[in-house]
Amino acid sequence: MRSELMDSFLAQTQDIVPTIGFSIEKFKTSRYLSFTVFDMSGQGRYRNLWEHYYKEGQAIIFVIDSSDKLRMVVAKEELDTLLNHPDVKHRRLPILFFANKMDLRDAISSVKVSQLLSLENIKDKPWHICASDALKGEGLQEGVDWLQDQIQATKT
Numbered sequence: 286m287r288s289e290l291m292d293s294f295l296a297q298t299q300d301i302v303p304t305i306g307f308s309i310e311k312f313k314t315s316r317y318l319s320f321t322v323f324d325m326s327g328q329g330r331y332r333n334l335w336e337h338y339y340k341e342g343q344a345i346i347f348v349i350d351s352s353d354k355l356r357m358v359v360a361k362e363e364l365d366t367l368l369n370h371p372d373v374k375h376r377r378l379p380i381l382f383f384a385n386k387m388d389l390r391d392a393i394s395s396v397k398v399s400q401l402l403s404l405e406n407i408k409d410k411p412w413h414i415c416a417s418d419a420l421k422g423e424g425l426q427e428g429v430d431w432l433q434d435q436i437q438a439t440k441t
């Protein structure tokens with residue numbers, strides 16, 4: 286099951302193109318749990334689409350380019366807007382952060398990303414940050430395992 290998930294991630298790194306609007310991905314992590322992921326484009330002109338999916342969503346995955354220090358303030362602004370949205374604000378939605386592009390020399394650590402985004406201020410939702418390298422698939426399994434535990438915990 287582990288390798289099936291990794292294989293599908295890695296197969297997709299072969300042809301990476303910017304997401305236009307959004308795309309839908311489905312994968313199963315066990316016999317009991319399948320994910321339907323709305324992969325929303327991070328480009329400025331598509332960010333207003335995000336909020337239409339908060340209400341139905343059971344979890345949020347927020348991917349940060351750890352090598353882009355200049356745009357970290359933009360990521361923080363977008364995160365704060367997301368956290369204050371009425372469909373998110375008062376819900377215990379688990380949020381998984383990927384401090385991505387860890388393979389790049391000028392990437393900052395996940396601890397530093399966490400500080401710059403003030404994640405310690407998120408007190409009413411379970412959250413977790415993972416360092417990742419999406420090209421090699423590193424860190425992805427750890428993140429998905431955490432999310433799976435969170436979702437299972439809310440079901441039981």
Ligand SMILES: Nc1nc2c(ncn2[C@@H]2O[C@H](COP(=O)(O)OP(=O)(O)OP(=O)(O)O)[C@@H](O)[C@H]2O)c(=O)[nH]1
Pocket residue numbers: 301302303304305325326327328348385386387388389417418419420421
């Ligand atoms: N070095 C490195 N490059 C990465 C990593 N993850 C993604 N990239 C590259 O970053 C670029 C953007 O990747 P995308 O997957 O299109 O990023 P995205 O956030 O989905 O972008 P949008 O769909 O436009 O919102 C591509 O050239 C990827 O190959 C990583 O962990 N390390």
Ligand SMILES: [Mg+2]
Pocket residue numbers: 302303304324325326327
């Ligand atoms: Mg994309």
